Amino acid sequence: MKVAVVGAGAIGAYVGAALCRAGVEVHLLARGPHLAALRAHGVRVLSPRGDFAAHPHATDDPAEIGPVDHVLLGVKANAYAAAGPLVTPLLHERTTLIAAQNGIPWWYFHRLAGPYEGTRLESVDPGGAVTAALPLERAVGCVVYAATEISAPGVVQHLEGTRFSIGEPAGGVSPRCTEFADAMVAGGLKCPVEPDLRDDIWIKLMGNIAFNPLSALTRATMAGICRHPGTRTLVATMMEETLEVAARVGAKPEISVQKRLAGAERTGEHKTSTLQDLERGRPMELDVLLAAVVEIADLTGAEVPTLRVVSALADLLNQEIAAA
Template sequence: MKVAVVGAGAIGAFVGASLHRAGAEVHLIARGPHLAAMRQDGVRVLSPRGDFTARPAATDDPASIGPVDYVFLGLKANSYADCGALVNPLLHDGTAVIAAQNGIPWWYFHRLPGAHTGQRIASVDPGGAVSAVLPPERAIGCVVYAATELEAPGVVRHLEGTRFSIGEPDMSVSRRCLDFSEAMRSGGLKCPVEPDLRNDIWIKLLGNISFNPISALSRATMAQICRHPDTRELVVTMMRETLEVAARVGCRPKISIERRMAGAERVGDHKTSTLQDLERGKPLELDVLLAAVVELAALTDTPVPTLRAVHAVADLLAQTTSRSTS
């Protein structure tokens, strides 16, 4: 199996190192000091499950790799439309693209039975720009439950979780999913093949759609948001509205709001990825988390006043932040 990891940051390098340990031919695509460190010393993973070092190939030139069986996308979703130069040299007719993203994916309605089959979600696939680079038929969805951070160039700190759920947009259990799942398991990770990955997408989105924008707007950790009575209620309201939108597009996630809140509280004083991006001056990944659900609400005539209000102020924050760092 030949795998290229495009965007080998904390999650991408962790997956690449694990697959390499399992015997796959892995190529990490990165840049800067992180790339230099991985070339010199490999990927060092520090984990409560045991530290290890892997030495997969690392480069900033996808053309030097050639076509692969799987492209694992470790990029933020707001980079997908511009990733053609990185991805195109890696493709052959059968290459699968595994998109490890938060939020609503560009392929969401691809081959999904029902009234909205083939519907394009403009907020995550504007003008079809993402589909043009990453055709939905290549896509394998991936919901990441692992938490990692880049402690230093070439050094990944694995904090918790090893689950990477994957699934086909058409809800089949394909050979390409089963083969990738087996390689991930051989590398020490959990990788269940879910016939209905959309259920996992909405379960994880319940937290991302609420805690991420609120944390960026308030500069608060997840525990602080939970402990404050009014923001806690705000999160619960956003989750309720999100579940209603999910139901209107045919998905009823098998989890209660109470359980989801309890899980968030257990995370403790953790800064969401959106807050971390804000503090680092990076673009905020809010379209797939919040704008897409507001768009789906409009598509299905679902009232979501709280989601719309939070989206308005979060979108303004994203725009003003973008202008100040450009």
């Protein structure tokens, strides 16, 4: 099996190293000092579960890699529309695109039975640019429950979690998902193939939709947001509105708001990826986390007044970052 990781950052390099350890032919697409370190020394993973190193091929040119069986997309979702030149050289007739992203994916309504099947969300797939770059029939979803960070070029600090749930847009368990999942497990990761991944998407999104924008607006950690009575109540309200939107499109995430809050609080003084992007002056990945859910609310008639207010504030902040 041959796998390419497009965007071999903290998550991508971690998965690539695990697959390499399982004997998979792995190719990492990266750039800058991180790429130089990957070429010179491979990937070093520092983890409470045990440190290890792997030496996959690393490059900034997908033409060096050629067609592969699976492409893991490790870039942020707001970079998907421009990913075509990186992905196209990696494709053969059966190549799978495994999207390890937060939020609502561009494929969400693809083959979703019901009145919204085939709907394209402008906030997620503006003008159809993502679908043009990443064909829907190749898509496999991936919900990431691992926390990692790049502690130095070529060095991944694994903080917690090893679960990468995957699933087909049409549901069920496919041979291509099973093949990839078996390799992930052989590399020491958890990779359940979910018959309906959309429920997992909403469970994770319940946290992302609230904590990510609020952390950027307040500069607070997840535990700090939970400790403050006002923001804790705000998070709960945002989660409740999110569950209402999920129900309108047929999803049934089996988790309570209080359980989701407790899980976030246990994370401790953790800065969300959105806050980290803000501190580095990078665009925040909020369209797929927040604007998309507001767009689905418009589509389904759900009332989401709190999500609308936070979305407007976060969008203005993102515009200020872009203009700086």
